[in-house]
Amino acid sequence: MQNLEVVIGIENHIELKTKTKIFSPGTITFNATPNSKVHPIDMGYPGTLPILNEKAVELALRACKAFSMKIDPLMKFDRKNYYYSDLSKGFQITQQFHPIGKEGYLGIVDINGKEKKIEIERLHLEEDTAKQIINQDEIYLDYNRAGIGLIEVVTKPVFTNAHDVCAYLKKIRETVLFLGVSDAKMNEGSLRCDVNISLRPVGYKELGTKVEIKNLNSINNVERAINFEINRQTQLISTGKEIQQETRRYDDKTRKTVLMRSKGGALDYKYFPEPNIPPIQLEKKWIENIINSNNKLPDQIRKEYFEKFKFKEVELNQLLTEPVNVEFFEASLKYTKKHQLVLNYLNAEIQAFLNEKNLTITQTQLTPENLGNLINKLDKEEISSKQSKTILLEMLKKEISIDEVISKMNIKQITDVKQIKNILEPIFGQNKKLLEEYDNRPERVNKFFMGQLMKETRGQVSPKIGQKIIEELIAKYK
Template sequence: MNYDTVIGLEVHVELSTKTKIFCGCTTEFGGQPNTHVCPVCMGLPGALPTLNKRVVEYGIKSGLALGCSINKVCRMDRKNYFYPDAPRNYQITQDEFPICRDGYIDIEFEDGTKKRIGIERIHMEDDAGKLLHTKAGSLIDFNRAGVPLLEIVSRPDMSSAEEAILYLEKLKGILTCIGVSDCKMEQGSLRCDLNVSVKPAGSEKLGVRSEIKNLNSFKSLEKAIEYEVKRQIEAIENGEKLFVETRRWDEENLRTLSMRSKEAANDYRYFPEGDLVTLNISDEWIEEIRKTIPELPHEKYVRFIKQYNLPKYDANIITSSYDVADFFEETVDICSDSKAVANWIMGDISAFMNEKNIGINDTKITPQHLGNLIKLINDGKISNAIGKKVLSEMLENGKMPETIVEEKGLIQNSDESAILDMVKNVLESNPDNVAEYKNGRTNLFGWFVGQVMKMSKGKANPKIVSKLMKEEIEKM
């Protein structure tokens, strides 16, 4: 039997506010355990919460960027449950009246086709603490307790791991672009719960879903979907009864494990948060926030293809990061070579950033560095190969390319007389290879050029080398 997969994501986004959602404690990542706390975020008796206005602003801003309608009247609610890392034994969240509803994200596949994924709701809430499991026992760090979150709940519109990843990538790009979160998955700023079920192909009736908690990487999301779909199908075909449950992802063994039966809404005994007033959001405030939304990644993607004549693949990579897109445009303004800029960013610079696990603004180079480097290459002053060496040094020490080229004597040799001597030397020293080339082994031409470049220690102008090499071989 064939099966359809049904996927929905609940994405938890840690907001980039300086203080927590209901108190003045810092949201800075790290710090000694239990030092970013106060009576409010520790839930001590008599401590009253005060809602951070910036959290509401970021909620509205996210909703507008995701095509949602903004609920002008909304409130905070108590969600009652006991976990060791929940200091109050309840979470302050939003139940019936969330800040945003009915949005969407359009994802695009490699073949150019698109699909719209619905967003059911966005609500504000506070985060719990963090459990640390050690050999000595389980410890709790409450530094994260009270950090503001947006929970973005999709509709069950995705049907494959590919679609889920495209959705999450685009969501991450939008949220980073509008500045509400850094979305650093390795620090827990973006994590998601996966809801997945399978059903007979074409059936209208949904299958029994499982929720997999706290996936914090695209790879984990992909592997969890693949494993869980396979597990559910095998269970159905073996006659096993599936039940709604919450599972966790075992990263080491690449499998999901059952945690508990899935709670229903009434298990949480939601009721209005009596210590916080109802929110009344004005049209004027919504419009003020709307004006602060910059050009979104998918809008930038379309513009980059048209304005800079970039291939779709290049445009997609460049616009996936707001910082990278800005760096790209500033560099193009300097050197006027959009394709070269894209190639350097997607190649050597991206490799360096991945190796160091940093963003482009955390490197030691600026658009001026890269723009000047590309101009040196395009002006024939250094070769592309030398350019790679210069870039490597720029990334390490932040020196301008002109300085590195001058200090190391890397200016490209365009003296045709000197290059011609080297070309003749290579041909005269390799008569057998010349004979083979004349007999049809034309791929040896690149070898001849390479020998000249080696002889010149990479400084010979490769265009001149190729031109003279061709002329000299034709004379023989």
């Protein structure tokens, strides 16, 4: 590796968030019964004609704007001709010669912690192919995916390591997610990654023989596949063997890349203009209206929240994993001023519940108003932290107000000083020997008595009042 350098380029296929497919009225439903969402247009039946989905063009324009790309207002499509089992009609409608966007970039923080612009060569629209399910020596085909609208985003070969590739993938995912362009779920295939890797002697300008790794479905697998392939190619070169131009896939079980097929050049596809879709001239005003109405991007939100709330970067990154979390956060601030507590609950207890149930926050019964009211009661010490978590769990499951939960579960907060002292006095009387350790281990002694108090009251004592009384009794007895 001392005499070789790595060159990597990325191609992302991103499913567009439309209700119907890009060239047909076929509906889109994830996880539907295989081959139940198939349309004759997408299968290329004789006599069928494609009709371009306007929403797909709109979403592509939004992405072009976010990636600072030059937009081509003249829409032209081409046929990419090849035979493969996942393409029943023998060709794919794409934009080989006239991409809707070109010459853009996306900023990342690179492996050295520096800001870096990743150059994006092109963004074009195309249709998806059928999904292949490999089961040992058999391949099953699900044509539900055939015809779903995609944008393909192609970088220049500017990466030199797996870290920067993963940083770019995270950035492109959150960008299209917050724009509403795509669900961008790698595990469901709505965001897929093809990696092109080559090695060359240090100082050479020409690229080495390129190997493509197709359809990587997680950021972890992207990193593993790149590192494995770099090592594989290095070993081949060091033993005098030739790198073959080929397409490979990553095997989760063996954690190795596996040969799929030899790779031909672009001329093998025999591109020609799509005869059934004439050129379409997009109106300048229509384009401007779309790109000027883009949602806020994650970097804008990060900057605003950091300046306004002084949140930590790790907290912000967790909140920004889903746009609906940000919307819920902002809606909750209409009912409470405790922004840090809102963030804490969203990132901790609420997110744990969502992960366990595989839900988004909009699929729960919790409302921003109820979360705000819960935090206000906690802040006023009308409920304890432990009680708040019990109440929150109930509100996530049922459409119920905090007062209804408190009444139903008979939750109360003990704040009466005399009552708390009466509970603590016997506990201190039974543990006088422990008080001798206080000067050396005050924290341990404090925690013990607080724990016993909470145990006796089932967590219904105000921690602040309870702690104050414990300190008074320690001073009295020790």
